[in-house]
Amino acid sequence: MAYAAARAAIGDSEFDRDTAVTARPGEPGTYDADLSAGWTIIRAVNGGYLLAMVGRALRAALPHPDPISITAHYLTASEPGPAVIRTETVRAGRTMSTGQASLYQRAEDGREVERIRVVAAYGDLGALPDDVRTTAQPPAMPPYEACVSSSDAPEGVANPVVGSTAILDRLDLRLDPATAGWALGAPSGAGDMRGWLGLADGRDHDAMSLLLAVDALPPTAFDLGLAGWVPTLELTVHLRCKPAPGPVRVSLTTRNLAGGLLEEDAQVWDSASRLVAQSRQLARAPRP
Structure with a gap:
């Protein structure tokens, strides 16, 4: 199959x-994909992984390589299995292009169901000016070796990352x-989550994996003392520069939960202490 060939050609990561996509012959701007069960939380496919997959389709469709600003609305829960992504070029300029895309899956009755709709501006992160004027600071947190992984959980205690997820x-x-x-049953109540993040196979971060990084940590709702699924309704990501090799530091904060909804603001800092990505998402708080 063409999709399997595309996956094999990508390499070892x-x-x-x-997140591979392959162009559908005879249908310009349309790409086939397969949502992997390896990126699920309980039964739902992770929103950052989905955004990275749609981001790849837009990269293939647009004349510029990197998402600069990308906004996704999550319409229905995605499931592992085949999907199709349809893209549209809205505008193509000299330094920036704008596109939109939707990912669809087939329901049991054969209907095509839209899972996620995305609008994005693409450019070239490597061509951006290097002038930086900021008051933002990397999050104060212990070094990588002093932070906790899922294997550090005491016997009989909940996983310190996010439970049993693929x-x-x-x-x-x-x-x-x-x-x-x-x-450990002692949330701080502050609505904060911080950690170091890399990919298990050692692949360094790039623009596509930063779309995953902003949505890869446990939700801040856990630090508010709320347990359960926190489905994303909308997620906007701004990419600022290409990340240096090595794990990134991710800081998440929630300062307002009202009407059953919470916001989650993310900052992603690379190994050179540069702010490489920012995001805000709106999500449903876990239901009692």
Whole structure:
């Protein structure tokens, strides 16, 4: 099959293989994909993984390589299995292009169901000016070696990352102990989550994996003392520059939960202490 060939051609990175898309012959701007069960949380496919897959389709469709700003609305829960992504070029300029895309899957009755709709501006992160004027600072957290992974959980205690989920096997995630108290039944109530994040196979981060990184940590709702699924309704990501090699530091904060909804703001810092990505998402709080 064409899709299997495309996956094999990408290389050894599990993330790259599992976010591969292949152009559908005779249908310009249309791409076939396969949502991997390896990137699920309980039964739902992770939203950052989905965004990276749609981001790849837009990269293939647009004349510029990198998402600069990308916004996704999650319409229905995605499931592992075949999917189709339809893209549209809205505008193509000299330094920036804009496109939109939707990912669809077939329901049991054969209907095509839209899962996620995306609008994005693409450019070239490598061509951006290097002038930086910022008051933002990397999150204060212990070094990688002093943070906790899923293997650090005492026997009989909840996983300090996020329970039993397939996505954990794909990630190298180390949480700041100050934001992991919820796993021991002692959430801080501050709505914070921080950690080091890499991919388990050692692949360095790039623009596509940063789309995953902003949605890869446990939800801040856990630090608020809330347990359960926190489905994303909308997610906007701004990419600022190409990340340096090595794991990134991710900081998540929630400062307002009202009407059953919460916001989650993310900052992603690379190994050179540069702010490489920012995001905000709106999500449903876990229901009692």
